[in-house]
Amino acid sequence: MSFIKTTEQDSAYNDLEKMSISEVLRHINTEDKTVPLAVEKALPQIEAVIVQVVHCLKNGGRLFYIGAGTSGRMGILDASECPPTFGVDSNVVIGLIAGGDQAIRNAVENAEDHPQQGWLDLQQFHINSKDIVIGIAASGTTPYVIEALKQCTKNQIATACITSNQNSPLSVVADYPIEVVVGPELITGSSRMKAGTAQKLVLNMISTTAMIQLGKVKGNKMVDMKMTNAKLIQRGIQIISTTLNLTAEEAARLLEQHQTVRKAIEQFKS
Known part of the structure; x- marks a missing residue:
């Protein structure tokens, strides 16, 4: 052709x-x-x-x-x-x-x-x-x-x-x-x-x-995203809060402790 x-x-x-x-x-x-x-x-x-x-x-x-x-x-x-x-x-x-x-x-x-x-x-x-x-x-x-x-x-x-x-x-x-x-x-x-x-x-x-x-998404959430600004930090807190049924304050503490959404969720569940 x-x-x-x-x-x-x-x-x-x-x-x-x-x-x-x-x-x-x-x-x-x-x-x-x-x-x-x-x-x-x-x-x-x-x-x-x-x-x-x-x-x-x-x-x-x-x-x-x-x-x-x-x-x-x-x-x-x-x-x-x-x-x-x-x-x-x-x-x-x-x-x-x-x-x-x-x-x-x-x-x-x-x-x-x-x-x-x-x-x-x-x-x-x-x-x-x-x-x-x-x-x-x-x-x-x-x-x-x-x-x-x-x-x-x-x-x-x-x-x-x-x-x-x-x-x-x-x-x-x-x-x-x-x-x-x-x-x-x-x-x-x-x-x-x-x-x-x-x-x-x-x-x-x-x-x-x-x-x-490659496992970079869990459910429909960006659990490995890099939180480089306030908007993304809030998104990370929301993901953790929704996934683990926690308050925003509890989710924020977890995120601060583990620095990534994935680690915060996995460590909480382990």
Whole structure:
């Protein structure tokens, strides 16, 4: 089957500049509603990736996200949320972006076009066969990401990808491709919109489900979260209070004594 880049196809909407704010909002909302349905079609692919992620993490490996532009930022966002939410070290889930950290805020021209740099960036972390790398690229044609996954394969490192085009060059080189086909964007080619939303939804699924499988959630509570501010401390107290049927004051004392929600609950029950 030939490769058709639907993310670059012409928008179904024209004369956007002539529309009222209300009209533009309705059209954006109409398009956004299609994204979860596109993700739903890819659930079997997403599950296959999560199985591999859990296997790697349980055996001492790490999860890497690698992308350029919006795709790279989405990976970094998901990776950065894992330590505070699930209490894992910052070197368990790692996000890389073409152009380096400066590209998180400002576009670095042509960074995604350097095919060798992705692998060089991964090597800075001494990547090995215990790890898994997920390449993120809406187009599925980003050289920085494609070549990185090729080199991973040569070095017996598991690979997956998230893209919004079927049969893309990226999907071909990934062991476990995820293809969420959201169709043309409201603004032609602006894949930060529906394609970016799809990436966020899929990344939520991957990290959240993997961490649940690793025991980082008890019931439906974040028992390993890092309590770095007053809001999170209060959340921890509430979890302990509800789980152990204690007053807020008793829960607060337990939390202060044991410093983590998990330890407070386990020590009380032991």
